[in-house]
Amino acid sequence: MEEQVISLSEIFEAIKKRWIMIVAITLTATIISGVLSFFVIDPVYETSTKVFVGKEESDDASYNSSDINMYQQLLQTYAQAIKTKDLVGRAISGLNYDELETKDILEKLTVNPITSTQILEIKYKSKNPNEAKDVLKNITDEFIITAKDLVPNGNVRVIEEVELPEEPVSPNKKINIAIAFLLGLMVSVGLVFLLEYLDNTYKNKDQLEKDLGIPVLGAIPDVDIV
Structure with missing residues (x-):
């Protein structure tokens, strides 16, 4: 043919x-x-914060390679600690938002250890921008308290504050x-x-x-x- x-x-x-x-x-x-x-599609807002993980301020301020490696590895532990039901439950216990459940928050919560740094980036998405800010702020505050209990000589401090998202990400x-x-x-x-x-x-x-x-x-x- x-x-x-x-x-x-x-x-x-x-x-x-x-x-x-x-x-x-x-x-x-x-x-x-x-x-x-x-x-039709509801807008989704995202807010984020960054925390630094290092030595206690009263400790020797000098760093060596082993210290850096230790705190970089500690980021993975902290990342898992943040995404626990108990920590999130304590963080949202004082918030007055309807239908705010721990399970739903964990699904919308993202924790990223930034490679080759001592910085954790924490993100949270919500259809309510005010809820996004308040939830992430409380989770960050609760994490800092929990981190002190986990590693008493560690120092976790916020280096980028949580802000109210103005534009939706989707x-x-x-x-x-x-x-x-x-x-x-x-x-x-x-x-x-x-x-x-x-x-x-x-x-x-x-x-x-x-x-x-x-x-x-x-x-x-x-x-x-x-």
Whole structure:
């Protein structure tokens, strides 16, 4: 079977013939994404803080390689200590937010030991920006108290305070709309090519002569009957 080659002119002709479908599908996908991003999906806010883990202030201020390695390894222990039900439970016990449960907070709480440093980055996400700030502030304060009990000669101090998040981290409206536009465009163009592939009718005499191997002797013109 002879391989069928589609020319650029045929591609442009297929797109031109069904351009309304391409525009309709692309606009529909873009509008749906915009409606979901602006009016349906609840915005999520994220706040963060950073704490430094080191020696007690009254201890020798000098550091050697073993001290640095010890405190860097201690970050992993502290990271696990922060994400415990008991610590989080104590931290939120005085907060007046409805349906605030330890399990839900642990799922939205992130603790990242920053590589090759003595710094822990703690993040928390919530649909309520005030809740995000208050929860993370209380967790940080409770962690500092707990850390002192775990390592009495250690020193944990906040080097980046918790702030009230002003802009949501999700949904990213611009990105969502851009992705929906591109997906709608690709799907619609792909559908056009699929319909063209499934359409086995002859569009002109050149196709007919090529497939049958005989010349066309005549053609019946289109006539508008009034």
